[in-house]
Amino acid sequence: MRQTLHCHRRFIFFLGTLLAASIFILVHEIGRIPDGHLRIQIFDVGQGDAALLMGPSGKTVLIDGGPDLSALEALGKNLPLSRRSIDLLVLSHPDPDHFTAFPEILRRFEVHALLLPAIQNDEEPYQALLAIAKEQGVPLIAADPRRDIDFNDGVVLDILWPPNPVLLEDDNDNSIILRATFGTGSILFAGDLSEKGEKKLLAMGIDVASQVLKVGHHGSRYSSSQEFLAAVAPRLAIISVGEENDYGHPHPDTLQRLAAAKIPVRITAQEGQINLMF
DSSP states (O other): OHHHHHHHHHHHHHHHHHHHHHHHHHHHHHTTSOOSSOEEEEOOOSSSOOEEEEOTTSOEEEEOOOSSTHHHHHHHHHSOTTOOEESEEEOSSSOGGGTTTHHHHHHHSEEOOEEEOSOOOOOHHHHHHHHHHHHTTOOEEEOOTTOOEEOSSSEEEEEEEOOSSOSOSOTGGGOOEEEEEETTEEEEEOTTOOHHHHHHHHHTTOOOOOSEEEOGGGGOTTSSOHHHHHHHOOSEEEEOOOTTOTTOOSOHHHHHHHHHTTOOEEEHHHHSSEEEEO
């Protein structure tokens, strides 16, 4: 009799544990189901960049892939468990701290397209990335400000920079600069653009006004000039940076310029992943 009761209790405990786990998974999945908003996750990938956009229809965009495989792990945490596809990968420019996870993402996910700056770069890691994309049958798209990307669900990627063909020599200054918009919400991704690139962009009369600024070059001293910040006029600035990095990012001068412009700042090294919703 005691053995029967013991088995019965174990069975009830097992069912309770199974039910609790099922509820946890269900709640976790509901939090990642498209809900009529544009959701943006600025991943905490250390000294690098990676950001996931999920539109109201469930279409996904990954902008940059960080300095290691952290972005791949973050995808697993932020995408629905059943989701094994990404509609668009965007490589702002071919620095390893922006695309190290891309090769593995291309192998593990069905990627519908890869957006690249219209530049020539012969470095081995970048050429290897292109080879993997070709091997996986992923179409390559050269960024062109004359051709924005409309996902037909209210989300538009407004490609602002670089021109095609490019005007500057430095790969940082040829970073893809794009503004994602949905309804009245907007976020500007500034790549690793320096003050020189900012001035060139502004001199061409390009409208960069956005509610949120993903700060260029991890808060480098030589990015986010006063003129550029005034043109963007964001309500919030986000800096993706590694804790105690070797570059001194974000630089105190940049933080001072942001403070002088009365722009609140959030930093991944302090908060971890930063989530936004429009």
